[in-house]
Amino acid sequence: MSRPPFTPTIASLPKLVPFVGPEALERARGRPFSARLGANESIFGSSPKAVAAMREAAAENWKYSDPENFELRSAIADHHGVAIENVVVGEGIDGLLGLTCTMFLTPGAHVVTTDGAYPTFNFHVRAHGGVLDLVPMHDMREDVPRLIESAKALSARMLYVSNPNNPMGSWWPAEAMTQFIGALAPETLLILDEAYVETAPEGTAPPIDISNPQVVHYRTFSKAYGLAGARIGYAIGESSVIEAFDKVRNHYGINRVGQIGALAAIRDQAYLRDAVGAIAAARERIAAIASANGLSPLPSAANFVAIDCGRDAAFAEHVLKALLDRDVFVRKPIAKGIDHCIRVSCGRDEDLDVFAKALPAAIEDARRLS
Structure with missing residues (x-):
């Protein structure tokens, strides 16, 4: 057939x-x-408070999650000192990376990333018809200056950087990352994957500039927060970029138990x-x-x-x-x-x-x- x-x-x-x-x-x-x-x-x-909240929530798992993720987004916004309009919640960073490709990537467009960096991002790029341009690591960390040069030369639609990096654990300090952001070509979106930033030295994460529509910061509850099975991630960015996620995201894609657990986790610093x-x-x-x-x-x-x-x-x-x-x-x-x-x-x-x-x-x- x-x-x-x-x-x-x-x-x-x-x-x-x-x-x-x-x-x-x-x-x-x-x-x-x-x-x-x-x-x-x-x-x-994860936090015992998160475990208790999820255990209690399990009895009402017949309910869908709040499709606006209002309480969780509010808590995330408060934690980072931004507005709720600057936060979107998704099915881990992985889910948000796929949505970002849906929003920005057209078949044949160039995407620059590090050879050997997080392979799931490459998976999404290929599925959307993007052209991957891989830059080797230098001294066991992502060669961000060369990544930016390559993105400029190719008029790349997206540039992916993980800081700290997976799989090497290396990192750039915030001051350097801020300089790199300032060097971006205007047509390029920087996908800044900060999945491991909670475990990094102080001064690793660059300031979150919600006025800059070229940079989206991606965070997760899967690593330091210990909620990998809950599949809860979030992105922070300029409001028009974050608003566009609502056009493509699965509004009921977050499981309610994980949503409640993440809320308790971020409140238990x-x-x-x-x-x-x-x-x-x-x-x-x-x-x-x-x-x-x-x-x-x-x-x-x-x-x-x-x-x-x-x-x-x-x-x-x-x-x-x-x-x-x-x-x-x-x-x-x-x-x-x-x-x-x-x-x-x-x-x-x-x-x-x-x-x-x-x-x-x-x-x-x-x-x-x-």
């Missing part, structure tokens, strides 16, 4: 899977992981500070474990640490596989120039104990295979 044809853009795309989830790996392996350190979730969990402290301590321990085994941890402002395995990509792949075989779920970058690293998410002491025990044997296995 025949079917209607896909659009030319979709028909031309190969089968793409941005990430293979740990659940899929566990199904293939036939057993669970002992340490889940690959998805950059906050294993420390004391818990967030504790979680950020636990993440910082875990970064230090991951770095110590790596160094004790002759590997080189990279400085990180995120809730993970990238570790230079000291050889080539094949060696790092062997280390990764050996860790997976020992029930430790981690990931690694795949782009050339950073593919000799693995990436380990922050975890509790008991999670990092498993990693510390498995790593020496994993490295020994990798050496035998190299």
Whole structure:
């Protein structure tokens, strides 16, 4: 039986899977992981106040969420010192990235991003028919000056920068980011993904200028707030840009329990500070474990640490596989120039104990295979 044809853009795309989830790996392996350190979730969990609010909300999950996200947007606006008209809530940053492409991207338009940066953004660009122009990392961080030069040369419609960066954990200070923003060509929208900014040093996030329609800041409750399963993200920008999201977003796309949990979470900044402290301590321990085994941890402002395995990509792949075989779920970058690293998410002491025990044997296995 025949079917209607896909659009030319979709028909031309190969089968793409941005990430293979740990659940899929566990199904293939036939057993669970002992340490889940690959998805950059906050294993420390969310605010107990958020958990209590979500537990109470579950009894009324027969209701839809508030399609205007009014209370949550109000709380976010208060937290950042902007108006509610400058805030849109979406299904994580991922959902908002897709909507941004719908709003700004036409088939054939150029989009500049870093080779090896967050692949889900590339997924959305390809699905909308955009042309990806990839700039290599420099010194293990996004080469923002070159990104801006490339965007200017190509009259790019969009420029994607993550600060701090995933998968390396590197970052630019706010002062530098402000200078970069000032250098944007007028036809380019800067997508500033700040998913990990809560775990970054003070002075990393540039000021939010809601008068500038060229910059949209993207934040999430999935990382430091510990609500990855709730799928709640938000964007802050100039009011006419934010208003346009209402033309394309799924107004009932947010789940009500997550909406209520996020509201409680942003109101509990004391818990967030504790979680950020636990993440910082875990970064230090991951770095110590790596160094004790002759590997080189990279400085990180995120809730993970990238570790230079000291050889080539094949060696790092062997280390990764050996860790997976020992029930430790981690990931690694795949782009050339950073593919000799693995990436380990922050975890509790008991999670990092498993990693510390498995790593020496994993490295020994990798050496035998190299």
